[in-house]
Amino acid sequence: MKFPIVEINDHLSRRAWLSKVSVPAIAVVGATMVSARNPEAVAASGVFDIRDYGAKGDGKTLNTSAIQTAIDACSGAGGGKVLIPTGTFLSGTLQLKSGVTLYLSAGGKLLGSPKREDYTAGKGVPSGNGNIVFLYAVNAERLSIEGKGTIDGNGLAFYTGKGDNTGPGQNGVGGNFDRPHLLIFYQCTELRLHDAFLQASAYHCIRLLQCRQVYIDGVRIYNRVNKNNDGFHFSSCQYVHISNCDVQCQDDACALFGSNKFVTVTNCSFSTRWSIFRFGGGESQNIAISNCLIYDTYGCPIKISAGRASIENFTFSNIIMRNVTGPIGIGFSGTGNNNSAAAGSASKPFVRNISFNGIRASVVALPVPHPDIHFDLHTWEGEKNSCITLNGMDDHYLENISFTDVQVTYAGGGTLAQANKREVPKVAAEYFGVWDTAPGGPPAYGLYARNVKGLTLQNVRLEFEKEDSRPALVLDNVQDAAINGLNIRGSMDAESLLRITNSKDILFTATRILTPCQVLLSLEGPSNEGIQFDGGDLRKAKKQVVYSGGANDKSLKI
Template identity: 50%
Template sequence: MSINFVKKARGLFAKPAVEQPVSNSRREWLAKMSVPAIGATVGMGLMGKRASAFGIDSRPDDHTIGAKVYNIRDFGAKGDGKTLDTKAIQAAVDACTKDQGGTVLVPAGTFVTGTVELKSNVRLYISAQGILLGTADGKQYYAADAIPLSGDSTLNDGNVGLFFAVKANNIIIEGPGTIDGQGSQFRSPSKGVMPPAGITGPHRPYHLLFHQCKNLTVRDIYLLNSAFHSVRVIQSEFVKMEGLHIRGRVINNNDGFHFISCRYVHLTNCDVQSQDDACALFGSCKFVTVDGCSFSTRWSVFRFGGGEAENITVSNCIIYETYGCPVKMRCGPGSRFENISFSNIIMRDVTGPVSIGIGLQNGQSADPKKAPGIIRNISFNGITATVVKPVPLRETEHPSVYNPGEIFSCVTLNAMDDVYMENITFNNVQITFPGGGTTEQGAVRDVPKVAGEYYQIGVPPAYGIYARNVRGLVLHNVSLSIAATDERPALIFDHVEDAAINGLNVQGDAKAESVCRLTDCRDILMTAARIKGAAPVFMRVEGRNNYRIVVDGGDISKASKALELAAGAQKDAVKMRII
């Protein structure tokens, strides 16, 4: 390309002479071209193919620095669905970041690729008919060695990405196009047999992998069939995920979003259909908002594990066909979960709607160097849920096997020994449970002291809410119903202190021992309670350590007996003023 050509190109934008007719002015020329066309022309056409790769646009007087378009076809990409285009895509990214950023354009076509590293100031735009197709050849993926590996879930258990970035700033991935990971090629046909791609376990690529990045935006794209988690973000800040459609049900641990120790994260208007955790927040995630999203999965939607998670809000979301646990918090020794709010959530056809636990998981040994976990200030406001018996997840390539604790599930607040969770609030909550529990299941007192998966305590003895070791529990306008008979109590408190229950609307069963069962509880105030359906006993109080339990007002007339004392409970521990 000659300097004269560049001068002529610049001449197109020169100020016209005074005597020049309006019809030949730059105004008319600009009006005839769309904004994208101008950008493409300035970025590539006027400079010639692959101009940026040769440094022509690095001139100090080039006014388009940082705003050029780098079409991957101009770097050799074929987009025929067969040719491996990794080198061409990487070359476009490298040229873009070298020229102080711009847009790497994926036009229409199917571009097969292995691992590509994204870099600072790069905007990857995938056009509507553009597909980035992860190759089924596992040899084309490589690990990002700068991302440390650890079996600790608060750090990382994989460092391979289809697209990845490390310590990069100002990255945008957007457009109406698709990134397809061909995840089924990474699934073993049978145990011990290598999958078609030739790699398995943590060597499989995530769709998108980011480590210690800042100012990261991903929006509007379709993320299909990842070989591992779809979006994994580690120790990054100022992250926006907007308008994404994630669908991954081809391999067991198809997570949707997986954040590890991230801050200032905002998810809006995303739709996730996953096989595993839909939105995991591990490690020390802080200042996180999730709004206007929908989720469906076999396992958990919002899963918290390890670290210090705080200042998080989830609002205006729909959780449907989730046959695991919509909200699952597992707080082991040394961890802290605090100031987390869920509001305006619809849960339709789910199991185990809320499970919060502090303590050791099965097989885990106590570490004397770590303090017990802390959970406090967790609120649920405006929740409507329909709990069902689990069924196979639609459109998944995996069979579903369910544990007894998943078939019979409830809201579980489970701390143990001398550890208490604090300040848990349920406000304006309506939950319908499937029923089917037996008298024997409801008679269980020795609930296993584990805080692993929500179902590991076995069949919960309550059909509605089971709370153990909770201090500062508020239930306001909570309605618990059953679709079929259930012979378990609706509500069981075990070592609960400082609880305020107002406007409890609960369904009883004629064969259940009681509607509510309290064991060694203190400072409980229940007002305006109401029973739907006949019941033999409204409240059964057990144990010698109950103190200041007050039931004031309400209508429990459908219970044959208001109060029953057992296992050494004292009459003066309970005061009732009811209809």
């Protein structure tokens, strides 16, 4: 049908113009608008509005079947958009499929049902650590979740006061696993998550298992209504790229377990009760994290915990940490005796080639409760008066660890009792576990390193706010260290500013003592060799060195 051509002049009113348009033309337009609500017409357009399949956005009607039907129709048509329009659409478990874009309109919300019977495990998702789920996909390709709307897990409805008990030494015994994760993706390829707001999961927010080509951009996560409220949780994924996200959660914000490879995280902000970047087990390699803001985070922002693992080639650059504990912990036992060990680990485990560049951190004395987390959280002794911890064990070494342009201000307040710890327990499962076993916190206020080969500190500045009786730096069985431009605040209450035990080939150049101290260096043990200070400003130390435990001046040159 041809529409009539109507000439319009500046003096023609809208009513007069409409009177010149033929009635059949308006009828055709109206018919087209009505047919857009018809499923067949929608399928032809590639947009599948869930209302066309019976969904109601009243926040009360259970829409699981209607929404799943829309997803199935979209996938069956070769792909397209499943539209979540304005409204609150209550649902149970949904399966996403290849070629489907779940599009959340700005006023649209998918709300998880508060009833356990409305959820199932994801079909094909491996069991373990709970796989009851709200939205999931298995072996899907070219799958997307987009739009500025919301996916709300209604997780407070599943709060029992009990977590999954997978923390240090718990091994999941008696844990609460019967609650839905918000999103699970298993063996998916080319997965994209853009702009969505994800909140209030009953368990982890996003779990990605063995996925490839993952692109996450502009996603906001607010997940603080239940225990084990992780943000991102990856297991053995490859080619993952996260950018421009904001994550506030209760547990690990970005956990990478298993064999994750070729991962980038950039331009994101994070806050949580526990850790931000947590790594453990498998063959985890080639990961770059940059331009991130971390605030009000306890349990160590960057935590690398390895049993029989192959971990190498990590970079952390341009990161600001404000009000944290930790702030960096690397633990390596070389055995499979902690909860981060994973199947498929290399026969010869290692942790090597880890660099930290452009770090600014302020470290508080102990965790501070988040006002928006409604349940109490245990504070571990080892979280108090924390420091950077590099902890290898027995004949297993951390290798090639570097810190460049790093400035950390600690709360201070450490005691002589802490400083006097000489026999540090061999614990590697959690960064703070070693200090829980030796209650009272670490013996250094700045950096503690044990069993490290190839340690580099370049332009590192360590300070405290409250007078601290501990050394700034403790090196125990460290080999091949180059420390240039170290700026450290001293204390007249501390026995020494530096402590070196049974270490060799340690070169300090251009060291600066910022405030007076009693002794520059305490050299301990009979196995020290090749310790040298070259240049710098050491005037503020009343005494340069004291020897104990069999150490002597033959191993030291200043």
